[in-house]
Amino acid sequence: MTTAAATVGAALSVRGLVKRFGDHEVLSGIDLDVPAGAVTCLVGPSGSGKSTLLRCMAFLEEASAGTVLVGGEPLGFVDTPEGRRRLPAARIRAVRSGIGMVFQQFNLWPHMTALGNVAAALRVVRRLERAEAEARAMAQLRTVGLEGRAGHYPSQLSGGQQQRVAIARALALEPRLMLFDEPTSSLDPELTGEVLNVMRRLAADGMTMVVVSHEIGFAASVGQQVAFLDGGRILLRGTPQEVFRKPRHPRLDQFLDTYLDRGAAMLV
Amino acid sequence: MNPALFRLLVEATGYTVALSAVSIVAGLAVGLAVATAMLSRRRALSMPARAFVSFFRGVPLLVQLLLIYNLLPSVGIDLPGIVAAAIGLTLCTAAYQAETLRGGFAGVPRGLVEAADMVGLTPVQLFWRIRVPIAVKLTLPSLVSEAIMILKASSLVSVVGVVELTRMAQDLAASTYRPLPIYATAGALYIAVDWGIAGLGHALERRSRWGRA
Ligand SMILES: Nc1ncnc2c1ncn2[C@@H]1O[C@H](COP(=O)(O)OP(=O)(O)OP(=O)(O)O)[C@@H](O)[C@H]1O
Ligand SMILES: [Mg+2]
Numbered sequence: 179m180t181t182a183a184a185t186v187g188a189a190l191s192v193r194g195l196v197k198r199f200g201d202h203e204v205l206s207g208i209d210l211d212v213p214a215g216a217v218t219c220l221v222g223p224s225g226s227g228k229s230t231l232l233r234c235m236a237f238l239e240e241a242s243a244g245t246v247l248v249g250g251e252p253l254g255f256v257d258t259p260e261g262r263r264r265l266p267a268a269r270i271r272a273v274r275s276g277i278g279m280v281f282q283q284f285n286l287w288p289h290m291t292a293l294g295n296v297a298a299a300l301r302v303v304r305r306l307e308r309a310e311a312e313a314r315a316m317a318q319l320r321t322v323g324l325e326g327r328a329g330h331y332p333s334q335l336s337g338g339q340q341q342r343v344a345i346a347r348a349l350a351l352e353p354r355l356m357l358f359d360e361p362t363s364s365l366d367p368e369l370t371g372e373v374l375n376v377m378r379r380l381a382a383d384g385m386t387m388v389v390v391s392h393e394i395g396f397a398a399s400v401g402q403q404v405a406f407l408d409g410g411r412i413l414l415r416g417t418p419q420e421v422f423r424k425p426r427h428p429r430l431d432q433f434l435d436t437y438l439d440r441g442a443a444m445l446v
Numbered sequence: 447m448n449p450a451l452f453r454l455l456v457e458a459t460g461y462t463v464a465l466s467a468v469s470i471v472a473g474l475a476v477g478l479a480v481a482t483a484m485l486s487r488r489r490a491l492s493m494p495a496r497a498f499v500s501f502f503r504g505v506p507l508l509v510q511l512l513l514i515y516n517l518l519p520s521v522g523i524d525l526p527g528i529v530a531a532a533i534g535l536t537l538c539t540a541a542y543q544a545e546t547l548r549g550g551f552a553g554v555p556r557g558l559v560e561a562a563d564m565v566g567l568t569p570v571q572l573f574w575r576i577r578v579p580i581a582v583k584l585t586l587p588s589l590v591s592e593a594i595m596i597l598k599a600s601s602l603v604s605v606v607g608v609v610e611l612t613r614m615a616q617d618l619a620a621s622t623y624r625p626l627p628i629y630a631t632a633g634a635l636y637i638a639v640d641w642g643i644a645g646l647g648h649a650l651e652r653r654s655r656w657g658r659a
Binding site: 283285330333 | 557560561562563565568569571575576580583654656
């Protein structure tokens with residue numbers, strides 16, 4: 179199999195990525211570069227493989243074939259003349275330390291306060307003193323506007339606040355790249371704005387981001403690159419203008435119609 | 447009741463409590479190890495763990511105690527009765543706690559583990575800082591009732607010569623010919639300790655409520 183060389187300067191490159199669950203091929207040869215300092219949005223119908231692709235980028239899911247390079251370093255597997263070799267766990271942790279991940283379900287640890295959630299890895303992984311870790315965690319909470327909620331447990335926070343804590347938790351480790359899987363999908367509509375605002379600010383600060391989202395408006399206004407997935411392939415890729423410009427690809431039109439119908443249905 | 451008799455019963459309660467407490471705490475440690483082994487993908491770990499649990503849950507504690515007390519000396523290990531009793535109770539409760547904790551570990555949401563993975567926790571750090579607190583919290587009510595079960599089961603250790611509360615009550619009943627007040631007092635002492643355990647359990651639950659009202 180020939181694969182294109184990874185683009186120099188890409189924060190993350192995916193080459194020839196295939197993912198099967200049993201007999202079910204979910205990703206069928208994905209090539210994608212995530213340019214540094216830009217926002218890449220993944221859109222597409224439900225089941226098209228957006229989450230799976232994002233999870234492969236973080237090695238939360240092991241690709242069946244293909245490679246993921248983070249800052250030029252292979253994540254998870256390395257191709258050798260003898261075939262694919264799994265990298266040691268410590269190596270995987272090292273490469274992955276450049277990546278922050280934000281989940282649809284927030285996934286805050288319920289037994290730690292907001293501050294504890296943000297400080298945990300600083301203490302345990304970075305081995306900072308408690309005072310130092312908490313000072314940094316507090317600074318991070320401030321950037322998401324939640325320094326006043328530091329002592330609250332996740333169960334005492336709204337969904338939007340929980341997601342902002344989750345973003346702070348990922349940012350505390352100073353990743354070079356942030357991955358978001360539908361960060362606002364489990365939020366009440368009035369709470370999505372506060373999370374999207376935090377993400378907009380991050381983007382404006384030059385953070386490299388990959389965002390899976392049904393917020394087409396966000397993708398069109400904040401994304402520098404949009405990839406439209408359909409049936410496990412990238413059907414369209416380019417700037418938002420290029421991808422959303424008319425005349426549109428019929429599959430994209432169909433997707434946007436469904437999306438708009440769904441939006442309209444919520445207003446009725 | 448004669449204050450001297452009452453003193454003897456209270457002292458024996460001390461044995462009962464100490465023996466139960468040691469067994470429950472040691473049993474939690476062993477139970478955590480066994481639960482982890484049971485969940486391991488390596489059969490060399492999960493099979494023995496499963497065998498351990500079925501043995502110690504399936505064989506009556508009385509038989510286990512007699513086995514340990516008689517078996518170990520026959521292979522050259524001479525154990526005082528109290529140590530044999532503690533080992534027997536520990537292994538028995540470990541098997542029950544392991545089964546409970548296994549359910550607790552299975553109940554830890556996968557996303558919480560993935561989040562910990564993403565911030566770079568090693569599997570060992572993840573185990574102690576994420577899985578254990580959440581699994582223990584999920585199973586706390588069962589662990590508290592298990593503690594009460596063990597307290598009551600400790601009455602069986604008299605077969606290996608340990609004079610705990612039940613055995614002391616038997617001895618006193620036989621020597622004074624006044625079984626009724628003595629057994630009634632023993633029952634009351636058990637209940638007092640039960641309440642203590644329940645109170646401790648409530649305190650732990652309050653502490654691990656994590657902000658939930
Ligand atoms: N762990 C899994 N085991 C088996 N099949 C899976 C697994 N995870 C995902 N799939 C399947 O892979 C396909 C793609 O799923 P994926 O979650 O990546 O889609 P998606 O684009 O994120 O959809 P959505 O918009 O609904 O989140 C689906 O058909 C899904 O059923
Ligand atoms: Mg998804």
